[in-house]
Amino acid sequence: MKLVQRISITLLLLTGLILGGCQKVTQGPTPLPEVSIGVARFTQPLHTWDLLAGYIPEGQAELEDKILRELDQNFETQLFRMTNRRYVSAGASARCLELDTSKKAGSSTALAKWINVGQCMGVDFLVVPQVLQWQDRDGGEAGTYHPAAVTMDIFIIDVARQRASSRFHFEETQESLANNLMNFSKFVERKGKWISAQQLAEEGMRKGIKELGL
Template sequence: MRSKSLAYLGVALVGLSLMAGCVRKNAPTAKAPTGTDAATSAVAFLDKKFAVLPFTIPATDADLLAGYLPAARVVPEVAPVHLDAALEQDLAGSKQSFVPAGMAASCAKSAPRGDESGRLATLRYYQNVGKCAGVDYVVVPLVIDWRERVGSEIGSTNPASVDFVLYLIDVRTGGLIKQFHFDETQQSLSANILDARKFVSRNGRWLSAMELAQEGLQKGLAELGL
């Protein structure tokens, strides 16, 4: 299958001037109540403190702050563990200030949800986690779907597929400042010529779910200003 993919490389180089895209489902459209649309650049967060919660698997739509869970989804129990390790590694070089992961996890276990119902209760819960940790912002990571590649990096019958979201919560206002939604299934070059740049950067390889997720995490943290 690798030889077939490389045969399209010449076509890919011609298409490099096209906009690079990735095949993904539509990002959530339903909006939860949010705070003011504040800037999320690294400069905007100087002298601020963050708590990064462990990855969790949402059980119901109310666990999300926007959108809805897909009808069919699969998330192995080990996926959040691997994602936490990757997230910790990516944040190691950040210039932002973070409370210890143990403190964030402890507050996540003890914080109350509040008196509201549904997504308002979920939002209030994250605000309470931030108050418990004594931070300005809370980063909430949720893994929604996780499908491992079937095959190898040189040939795959079912490519990897990853769906996760990162929320950034303002503890003072209790508002959702920003969210990053990553939902991608790797495609072959022949299936999507607009992915030519990704195809070349990945050396024509079929990524594992973890490799795909790592790409998404790096992009998401950059968009959130972390």
């Protein structure tokens, strides 16, 4: 009986090793740990000292505050739908940003500014979304003279270590299927329509949430 048991155990172990070796290991983004995370309001860098990375496109006009606040709402909606986390709201970041701006206007880098905001909010990490370029479509869903174009960054600031730990960059101008057949999947997803800049930004948000492991 002992010999039979040993043989059975050996076979089970070998089977487990074989099955384990056949499984494909897929590696996705490393999710952030269970820590306190704040979300900053969308901002538009207008000067080089406002940038965490990248550059400011030439001729970019200042966006209306209404557009930025709509981006805040859309981003919070996507975070709620796609993650199981609780975030310190963008409203808290606005108050902290006002305090930091009033105390240290023109005397700190962009990174130092957002670290101060994160410390004011009492969070371990701060998500900082920024719009660098914005062009809404000129026309409707069926046809357009100028398509929507969006360039934006989403940064994760490690407040405790005082550094930018991650960056997601999104830059896209919608193209017709005739101009780029590689966009077939996007063409189907968008139901063959010309989308608005807000809708294009939402696509970027969803990609960013996945890639940053939020």
